[in-house]
Structures are given as C-alpha cells and as structure tokens.
Amino acid sequence: MKKIILVTGATSGFGKAIALKFAREGNDVIITGRRKELLEDLAKHIITTYNVDVLPLCFDIRKLDEVEKSIKDISLQWKKIDVLVNNAGLAVGMSPIQEGVIDDWERMIDTNVKGLLYITRQIAPLMVANGKGHIINLGSVAGRDVYPNGNVYCATKFAVDALSKAMRIDMLQYGIKVTQIAPGAAETEFSLVRFKGNGEKAKAVYDGYTPLQAEDIADVAYYVTTLPEHVNINDLVIVPTAQANPLFFHKK
C-alpha cells in the first residue's frame, strides 16, 4: 500500500537516494533541505519519472520557527506521514578538543541533535494521532566508537543512538516503530562538507577501498519499512566490507 515518507536532507547523499527509492516503489515523498533549487529539481524529476506526489519543503532544520511553520502549513492529507527519515546531518571540521572551532561544534549539535528533535517533535504527534508510523534515525558508526578528532561529531551521533533508544520506549504503546541505521564510510557530500569544500581531502577519505554508496543505505531504509506490522528492526550497523569500525580499514 502507498505510504507517505518524509525525508530530511534530501538534496544530496542518503536523503536523496532514500527519496528516490521510496518514490520508485510507488510512495509519495516529502523532501526537505536548505538548497531550494536542488529540492525543486528533485521534485520535478520524481514526479515525471515515478508518477507519485512530491512535496518539497525548504527550511533550515536548525531553526525551530521554520521547522514548525513548514509542518503546520502542510495539508491534512500530507500530514498522514507513515515514515519519518531523520537523515539531515553533517560533520564540520576535525580537530582535537583543545583546538575545536566553536562554530563548527554548534553547527553539528544544532543540526544533528537539535534539528532532529525539532522535526521529530512535529511529526511524532501526527503519528500518535494516526495510531501508526515508523521513525528511522540516521546514526553512525561514529555513534558507537569515538575516533581521534571526531569528538563533537561522535558525541552528536552517540546522542542519536540514545534518542533512538528513548523514542522507541516512548513510542512503544502507540505501535510506532523506531529504527536506527548506523552507516560506516559512504561516499556522499559528507566529507566535502566536513573538510569545508576541500575536494582533495574529501576524496582521500575513500582512497584504497570501496566505500558504501548512498543507494546501499536507501535499499536498507526501504527494506526495514517492508516488514510485517509485528516485526521491527531496532538497529542496523552497515559498513563497507573493508571497514571494521571507524578506525580500522583494509586499504589497498
């Protein structure tokens, strides 16, 4: 049966691949992000290719008023959201704690933790009212093990892990599923953002092994929503075959 999926951070990487995957499977999608033109291009592409409905919502997930207004303004029909994919997020910079850039820390905490909470606070009550739903949170292997200079990014992903566990308890009585997907190294815009546009540094992260692709995560995100009503996958760690954890890679 056709579902409505809301994916945050759908202008690139996992979020875009997830929106495309759900649309390809015949579902209607709400796509969000800050880059309006990319959102609109994706919306047009999905509508013409897959013949499903698309609602692009352009907002900065760090801004509570923008998040609240964007969701409040959507029609009752679109408010019947079946799946919320909390994907928008980023790493900015890599420095030891004593040299950390406060603005980078704030961007990561505001996006990965507070932004995820802001949108969940809007959508979870709709799911409770509908008596069903599925929340998928994008954690990371960085939310399981810390690594040098990853301090604040890792802390935000440990927070996503804690919030996923907590949401699962809070949502239990309403039959709302909560799944955390925790990927390892995946080649998206992630490293370009982390290294502030330095393409060489970003590319080097993926040298010597085959990283995950966004589509690998999209396939898994879709799969967890296809299980019978009485089955939920709580937690999934997905890494490239050449990666054991954030620190250990087999590189050629």
Ligand code: NDP
């Ligand atoms: P990308 O940089 O390719 O995509 C990130 C998405 O988040 C973009 O669509 C971006 O949209 C959106 N976003 C970022 N900041 C904001 C904001 N303030 N408001 C609204 N949207 C925002 O990265 P990935 O696809 O790789 O990352 C997606 C998620 O997966 C993140 O949470 C990341 O931490 C996590 N992850 C990534 C891994 C990797 O190796 N790639 C591994 C493990 C987890 P826009 O710029 O248009 O606002």
Ligand code: 8X3
């Ligand atoms: C992204 C993966 O290991 O670069 O969450 O932190 S890692």
